[in-house]
Amino acid sequence: MRHNSTAANGIRRDGAVTRRRFLGSGIVAATSAIVAPYVIRSAAAKGETLYINTWGGSWERSASESFFQPFTKATGVEIKTQSPVTFAKLKAEVVTGQYEWDVTTQGQPDCVRALRENLLEPVNYKIVDPAKLSPNAITYNGIASHALGTCLAYRKDRFPNGGPQSWKDFWDIARFPGNRSMYKNAARVLPAALLADGVPRDKLFPLDVDRAFRKLDQIKPHIKVWWQDGSQSEQLLRDNEVDMIQIWNGRAAQLIRQKVPVQLVWRDAEILTVNWIVVRGTPRADLAWKYIQFAHQPELQAKFALTMDYGPANPKAFEYIPEAAAKQLPTWHENEKVAYHPDPEWTGAHMNDIAKRFNAWLVS
Amino acid sequence: MTQAATGTATIGIDRGGTLRAWFLVGPAMLFIGVLFVLPLIRIVVTSVTDPTVSLRNYVEFFSAGLYARVLANTIYTALTVTVCCLLLGYPLAYVIVRRGGTLAVILLLVVGMSFWTSFLVRTYAWMVILGNRGPVVAAFHWFGVDPAPQVLYTRFSSTLGMVHILIPYMVMSLYAAMRKINPDHLRAAASLGASPFQAFRNVYLPLSLPGVVNGCTLVFIICLGFYVTPVLLGGPRDQMIAGLIGEQIQELLEWGLASAMAVVLLATTLALLAIYNRLVGLDKLWG
Numbered sequence: 001m002r003h004n005s006t007a008a009n010g011i012r013r014d015g016a017v018t019r020r021r022f023l024g025s026g027i028v029a030a031t032s033a034i035v036a037p038y039v040i041r042s043a044a045a046k047g048e049t050l051y052i053n054t055w056g057g058s059w060e061r062s063a064s065e066s067f068f069q070p071f072t073k074a075t076g077v078e079i080k081t082q083s084p085v086t087f088a089k090l091k092a093e094v095v096t097g098q099y100e101w102d103v104t105t106q107g108q109p110d111c112v113r114a115l116r117e118n119l120l121e122p123v124n125y126k127i128v129d130p131a132k133l134s135p136n137a138i139t140y141n142g143i144a145s146h147a148l149g150t151c152l153a154y155r156k157d158r159f160p161n162g163g164p165q166s167w168k169d170f171w172d173i174a175r176f177p178g179n180r181s182m183y184k185n186a187a188r189v190l191p192a193a194l195l196a197d198g199v200p201r202d203k204l205f206p207l208d209v210d211r212a213f214r215k216l217d218q219i220k221p222h223i224k225v226w227w228q229d230g231s232q233s234e235q236l237l238r239d240n241e242v243d244m245i246q247i248w249n250g251r252a253a254q255l256i257r258q259k260v261p262v263q264l265v266w267r268d269a270e271i272l273t274v275n276w277i278v279v280r281g282t283p284r285a286d287l288a289w290k291y292i293q294f295a296h297q298p299e300l301q302a303k304f305a306l307t308m309d310y311g312p313a314n315p316k317a318f319e320y321i322p323e324a325a326a327k328q329l330p331t332w333h334e335n336e337k338v339a340y341h342p343d344p345e346w347t348g349a350h351m352n353d354i355a356k357r358f359n360a361w362l363v364s
Numbered sequence: 365m366t367q368a369a370t371g372t373a374t375i376g377i378d379r380g381g382t383l384r385a386w387f388l389v390g391p392a393m394l395f396i397g398v399l400f401v402l403p404l405i406r407i408v409v410t411s412v413t414d415p416t417v418s419l420r421n422y423v424e425f426f427s428a429g430l431y432a433r434v435l436a437n438t439i440y441t442a443l444t445v446t447v448c449c450l451l452l453g454y455p456l457a458y459v460i461v462r463r464g465g466t467l468a469v470i471l472l473l474v475v476g477m478s479f480w481t482s483f484l485v486r487t488y489a490w491m492v493i494l495g496n497r498g499p500v501v502a503a504f505h506w507f508g509v510d511p512a513p514q515v516l517y518t519r520f521s522s523t524l525g526m527v528h529i530l531i532p533y534m535v536m537s538l539y540a541a542m543r544k545i546n547p548d549h550l551r552a553a554a555s556l557g558a559s560p561f562q563a564f565r566n567v568y569l570p571l572s573l574p575g576v577v578n579g580c581t582l583v584f585i586i587c588l589g590f591y592v593t594p595v596l597l598g599g600p601r602d603q604m605i606a607g608l609i610g611e612q613i614q615e616l617l618e619w620g621l622a623s624a625m626a627v628v629l630l631a632t633t634l635a636l637l638a639i640y641n642r643l644v645g646l647d648k649l650w651g
Binding site for chain 2: 086087091179224225355362
């Protein structure tokens with residue numbers, strides 16, 4: 001009679017499937033099933049994904065609807081996003097050669113700063129056709145995407161008799177008592193201080209930094225929190241942690257849409273043009289430029305402007321925006337009249353110094 | 365068979381000796397070496413080479429009053445947090461060990477769940493509780509204090525958040541030490557005429573001291589490196605050094621200075637560990 005003994009390696013002499021053998025093959029099958037997607041995906045997905053850096057939250061949702069999904073539909077290129085936007089990541093990617101994302105958005109002063117540190121990919125004119133873009137769209141190795149307003153906003157329910165209408169009012173603790181918050185960004189805070197001190201809008205730059213800090217000393221004890229993240233600023237105003245705040249107009253508009261009693265003030269606002277830029281040395285630079293050119297189309301810009309309330313950089317987009325909505329945008333002519341544009345060259349050159357001084361001032 | 369019976373009193377290092385030991389430890393050492401030690405060396409190198417090869421980052425750190433003040437603030441806050449954790453954690457561990465039974469299980473569960481909840485979630489929870497719409501401010505209004513004093517974004521809220529997050533470490537350390545204390549010692553003290561308080565002070569407390577030192581060291585060192593909680597719960601003046609390092613890296617792109625600050629923080633921590641080793645011995649850290 002044959003002995004159906006199980007040899008040391010678990011295989012029975014008669015070849016029947018033992019428990020040990022079943023488990024062994026099962027593990028092999030399971031492992032390959034788990035690993036397979038990675039292997040197969042990397043083979044098929046080369047060059048078909050673009051990685052974009054976004055500001056997250058409501059900004060990313062708007063951008064996804066307005067730009068990313070149409071791009072994927074038109075070209076088949078998948079877009080993966082990463083947030084938040086930090087200047088440091090841009091430098092880190094160029095220094096280490098590891099590209100977590102290829103495209104990002106930065107205000108023009110930061111683009112100047114990035115240019116000085118040689119972090120940007122030069123515009124690829126083989127893909128980008130200036131004739132298809134609006135005039136002056138290409139600045140500082142990037143293509144203008146939208147205009148962002150940094151304004152004063154306050155809770156209407158805390159100021160039933162009217163709230164602050166300018167930075168001077170923001171500094172007026174007696175007339176407008178309440179908790180305050182400002183953006184923890186020297187380039188945004190210093191001009192606001194100068195405006196509160198009476199400097200006319202067209203004489204802001206170059207900034208009188210000492211004068212700005214003297215003025216800031218007055219308001220410092222009354223600032224409850226210095227926000228660093230866009231969503232944080234939304235939450236501060238929504239939860240009434242603060243009564244008035246320096247906030248991006250798009251975020252305030254989101255709150256107003258959600259029926260939070262917020263009033264946005266356009267006087268003394270800063271209108272910053274934001275560019276799409278490509279990280280220097282990324283392997284997907286061609287795809288990146290294709291995307292950026294695609295995103296400049298007027299209909300897409302109009303859609304983004306309507307959902308996020310940031311002014312389109314492409315003037316043709318205004319043809320697709322109803323006038324009622326257009327009034328809320330930073331690039332609406334009435335709003336532009338009472339606001340100021342920062343000087344990208346001066347700010348880009350001095351950003352580091354004023355940021356350092358500002359951070360030291362905050363902690364002291 | 366005889367090998368198994370006689371030689372294996374020492375764990376595994378019988379035949380093949382040190383070679384086998386190295387083989388077993390090898391992967392772990394490689395892991396830590398490549399992923400921890402090498403980047404650490406790189407940080408030290410960056411601190412003396414960025415932007416130029418010199419010690420100017422360290423000079424800047426110690427000469428600008430700002431950084432030294434933040435470091436001092438960090439150490440002071442860590443001390444405060446440690447003391448609070450001790451004062452709150454000691455009675456808790458004492459009750460868990462001495463009482464035993466269901467109460468101990470429940471308390472341990474509570475401490476464990478707090479420990480396993482992400483610290484970020486706990487920080488956000490404090491933001492909600494202490495915020496304008498939270499129960500604390502509501503309580504102030506109910507007692508007629510309007511406007512309520514600012515609770516969030518102060519030194520108090522920052523310390524409170526850190527204490528809440530670090531208490532489980534303290535309780536676990538104390539629990540581990542207290543468990544080893546034989547209750548017969550206390551009975552012996554009672555039989556020799558000591559009151560409960562005297563028994564506690566002269567017998568229990570000294571025996572639990574290793575646990576106390578353990579817990580305090582652990583909490584202090586973790587607190588030195590705390591980043592997220594002081595940034596989210598504290599005001600700008602309550603900033604700890606980790607937040608400052610983060611700023612240097614993210615906003616100012618001063619990676620040389622940030623590396624120098626990180627090295628100073630690491631050196632401070634290692635110095636404290638050295639003192640601890642001198643007093644108690646590092647092997648006591650894991651019971």
